[in-house]
Amino acid sequence: MSSPDAKRLKTDDDAAYELIYWPGIPGRGEFVRLLFEEAGVSYTDHAREDGDVSVALKYISAENIGDASNPPILAPPILKHGDLIINQLPNILLYLAPKLGLVPTEGDGLFHLNQIVLSLLDGFVNELHETHHPTATSLYYEDQKPEAKKRSKYFLAERIPKFLGYVQRLLDSKASGEGPWLYGGKLTYADLVLFQCLDGTQFAFPKSIKKQQDSGNYDGVFKLYEAVKELPNIGKYLASERRVAYADGIYRHYPELEED
Amino acid sequence: MSSPDAKRLKTDDDAAYELIYWPGIPGRGEFVRLLFEEAGVSYTDHAREDGDVSVALKYISAENIGDASNPPILAPPILKHGDLIINQLPNILLYLAPKLGLVPTEGDGLFHLNQIVLSLLDGFVNELHETHHPTATSLYYEDQKPEAKKRSKYFLAERIPKFLGYVQRLLDSKASGEGPWLYGGKLTYADLVLFQCLDGTQFAFPKSIKKQQDSGNYDGVFKLYEAVKELPNIGKYLASERRVAYADGIYRHYPELEED
Numbered sequence: 458m459s460s461p462d463a464k465r466l467k468t469d470d471d472a473a474y475e476l477i478y479w480p481g482i483p484g485r486g487e488f489v490r491l492l493f494e495e496a497g498v499s500y501t502d503h504a505r506e507d508g509d510v511s512v513a514l515k516y517i518s519a520e521n522i523g524d525a526s527n528p529p530i531l532a533p534p535i536l537k538h539g540d541l542i543i544n545q546l547p548n549i550l551l552y553l554a555p556k557l558g559l560v561p562t563e564g565d566g567l568f569h570l571n572q573i574v575l576s577l578l579d580g581f582v583n584e585l586h587e588t589h590h591p592t593a594t595s596l597y598y599e600d601q602k603p604e605a606k607k608r609s610k611y612f613l614a615e616r617i618p619k620f621l622g623y624v625q626r627l628l629d630s631k632a633s634g635e636g637p638w639l640y641g642g643k644l645t646y647a648d649l650v651l652f653q654c655l656d657g658t659q660f661a662f663p664k665s666i667k668k669q670q671d672s673g674n675y676d677g678v679f680k681l682y683e684a685v686k687e688l689p690n691i692g693k694y695l696a697s698e699r700r701v702a703y704a705d706g707i708y709r710h711y712p713e714l715e716e717d
Numbered sequence: 718m719s720s721p722d723a724k725r726l727k728t729d730d731d732a733a734y735e736l737i738y739w740p741g742i743p744g745r746g747e748f749v750r751l752l753f754e755e756a757g758v759s760y761t762d763h764a765r766e767d768g769d770v771s772v773a774l775k776y777i778s779a780e781n782i783g784d785a786s787n788p789p790i791l792a793p794p795i796l797k798h799g800d801l802i803i804n805q806l807p808n809i810l811l812y813l814a815p816k817l818g819l820v821p822t823e824g825d826g827l828f829h830l831n832q833i834v835l836s837l838l839d840g841f842v843n844e845l846h847e848t849h850h851p852t853a854t855s856l857y858y859e860d861q862k863p864e865a866k867k868r869s870k871y872f873l874a875e876r877i878p879k880f881l882g883y884v885q886r887l888l889d890s891k892a893s894g895e896g897p898w899l900y901g902g903k904l905t906y907a908d909l910v911l912f913q914c915l916d917g918t919q920f921a922f923p924k925s926i927k928k929q930q931d932s933g934n935y936d937g938v939f940k941l942y943e944a945v946k947e948l949p950n951i952g953k954y955l956a957s958e959r960r961v962a963y964a965d966g967i968y969r970h971y972p973e974l975e976e977d
Contacts, residue, residue, distance in 0.1 A: 519882060523890040528829050528900060531836045531883045541825050545832040547807070552828050568803045568812050569788050575805040576791045583843065591851050591864065593871035604851065604864050611853035622779060623791045630783040640788060 472539030474500040474553075477513050479533060482706030483657070485546045485582065486534045491649040492550065494694040496557035505699065516542075546582075547575050554646040561641045570640055573627060573647045580620030581654030585661065586707050588612050588714060598711070609714040613665045617658070621675045624651060628677035637677070637684040644688070651678075652685035657708035662715045732799030734760040734813075737773050739793060742966030743917070745806045745842065746794045751909040752810065754954040756817035765959065776802075806842075807835050814906040821901045830900055833887060833907045840880030841914030845921065846967050848872050848974060858971070869974040873925045877918070881935045884911060888937035897937070897944040904948070911938075912945035917968035922975045 474493065478486030486504060493500045503512045515521065516530045523529040527542040535542065536549045543549060551571055554560045560567050591608040592601040627639050634642025639651060655678070659666040670679050685691055694700060703710070734753065738746030746764060753760045763772045775781065776790045783789040787802040795802065796809045803809060811831055814820045820827055851868040852861040887899050894902025899911060915938070919926040930939050945951055954960060963970070 519886065522886050523892050525891040528833060528890050528892040529883070529886040541828070543825075543828045543832050545835040548828055548832045548835055551831070552825075565801050565803075565812075568801070568808055571811070572803050572805040572808045573788060575808055587847065587851075591847075592867050593875065595871065595875055604867070607852045607864070611855065615853065615855055623789070626779065626782050626789040630788050631785040632783050632788040 474498065475537040476500055476502050476504070477516060477533055477535040477537065478502075478504045479510060479513060479706070480504040480508055481701070482704050483653075483701045483708070484534075484706040487657075487701065488546060488650055488653050489534055489536065489549055489553070490699070491653055491691065491694070492553050492557055492559060492646055494699075495644075495649055495688060495690050496559065497690055498557060502699075504701075516544075547571065547578060550574060550646055550650070557646075559644070559646040559649070561643070561645070566641055569632070570645055570647050573639060574650050576623060577620070577647070577650050577654050580616060580623075581658050582707060584612060584616055585658060588661075589709055589711060598709070602713075605711075605714060609662075613662060613715060617662075617665060617669060618674075621669055621678055624678045624681075625675045628681065637681045639681065644685075648681060648685055649691075652682055652691075655679075655682045657703065660703045661708045661710055663710070665715050734758065735797035736760055736762050736764070737776060737793055737795040737797065738762075738764045739770060739773060739966070740764040740768055741961070742964050743913075743961045743968070744794075744966040747917075747961065748806060748910055748913050749794055749796065749809055749813070750959070751913055751951065751954070752813050752817055752819060752906055754959075755904075755909055755948060755950050756819065757950055758817060762959070764961075776804075807831065807838060810834060810906055810910065817906075819904070819906040819909070821903065821905070826901055829892070830905055830907050833899060834910050836883060837880070837907070837910050837914050840876060840883075841918050842967060844872060844876055845918060848921075849969055849971060858969070862973075865971075866974060869922075873922060873975060877922075877925060877929060878934075881929055881938055884938045884941075885935050888941065897941045899941065904945075908941060908945055909951075912942055912951075915939075915942045917963065920963045921968045921970055923970070925975050 476486060476489050478484065490502065513533045513535070516535050517532055521529050526540060530542070530544045532544065534546055534549060535544045536552065543552060551567070554570070555567065560570055588609040589598045589605050590601065591604045598605060627633055632641070633639055636642055638644055639647045669675060686695065736746060736749050738744065750762065773793045773795070776795050777792055781789050786800060790802070790804045792804065794806055794809060795804045796812065803812060811827070814830070815827065820830055848869040849858045849865050850856070850861065851864045858865060887893055892901070893899055896902055898904055899907045929935060946955065
């Protein structure tokens with residue numbers, strides 16, 4: 458039922474947070490989880506609690522044209538907060554971070570954080586995904602192995618140093634402030650994103666990341682990774698069974714992709 | 718010189734807008750231009766006015782670590798507005814659209830628009846770019862032609878219908894409201910983004926887009942394209958010499974990529 462009031466969404470802070478994502482992989486959903494876990498906010502994780510893909514499929518079905526207040530959804534992760542339904546990972550993070558106290562409280566910092574997060578996700582999620590699926594997402598990895606090998610070669614030789622170098626530049630900038638953090642001298646959601654980016658990339662390409670770490674060119678980046686890992690709430694989460702193991706999602710370990 | 722006040726950025730509406738992008742291609746910069754042009758707001762377009770890459774290169778140089786207020790930049794397009802410097806296309810659009818009157822004035826519509834824009838750019842910019850550069854951005858197209866041909870086959874057969882279908886779903890949604898527009902019954906920046914996405918994709922793959930248009934499955938999408946084209950300010954801009962012709966940027970026309 459659509460009413461003139463339907464546009465007024467209930468999104469007060471008392472509303473429950475629901476994350477809808479694919480079960481069995483950390484994937485893009487994991488970035489959202491890290492924000493909730495660090496903030497110590499409870500959330501419904503449909504991937505874990507339902508254990509199947511039915512909720513996610515319902516949202517992205519071609520027959521689902523949204524409702525009077527919410528446009529239809531292309532793909533998970535999806536966030537439901539009260540009556541509001543949104544998707545697209547950087548968008549969900551941008552919505553949540555101020556509510557969860559993970560951004561500066563004044564100025565235009567949110568746009569700087571959004572640009573940092575978009576850049577991190579470009580390199581360590583979107584481009585990384587292309588290393589095992591350079592031809593088509595609809596094909597199995599096994600059906601695009603020669604192309605994946607070529608793509609990975611350039612990704613590891615050129616793109617990884619480019620993106621690690623960018624993160625180190627962020628840390629070398631005055632705008633990063635004091636301490637190990639990326640922006641404004643305080644922990645923000647960009648730090649959590651960087652952690653998961655590096656953690657996943659390390660899982661996929663352990664030798665290559667070790668080599669980059671040993672180069673000494675990105676010491677700040679790896680120090681930041683450790684600083685996030687040592688946050689009490691994040692530490693507890695990583696040790697819990699809520700933390701999903703890597704599998705055949707974005708971050709996959711195919712040893713042949715990093716062998717010379 | 719850094720001072721305690723340096724964090725207070727001057728970004729009042731009187732400040733001049735400056736767009737920094739690569740000269741000679743419309744690329745990602747064109748989306749930003751369309752917002753300025755529709756709003757009738759003056760802006761400095763460094764690609765056109767300087768005519769070389771020097772300003773863009775200065776920003777993305779490995780030596781450039783930003784300043785006390787602005788983190789360093791990974792890649793153009795870049796927006797300078799007063800003392801604020803930001804990059805990442807969806808981030809720039811999100812910053813500009815409310816200032817230029819191209820979003821709903823209340824509610825959480827901005828997050829819906831951001832999710833729509835991110836989805837459009839995923840399909841019609843990022844994935845499209847992969848069709849001619851599926852192995853490495855550092856290689857010439859000529860050095861990755863077999864891989865490009867394979868990627869294009871799946872892009873045209875699977876991804877284009879997927880993304881066109883998504884846009885038609887948006888238009889079929891109650892949340893799109895009355896009229897030809899994507900969201901809330903009013904022209905927003907998402908409509909301008911869709912226009913440029915479709916215009917560029919049509920340039921790159923004219924036969925394929927013609928076929929999709931003739932299918933009749935996406936009539937709303939093509940109607941919206943025409944509606945944007947007929948906006949007085951957009952029409953004037955497209956007819957002006959400020960509109961940059963397609964060249965060897967994101968949108969390239971390689972006939973062999975869409976031949977059977």
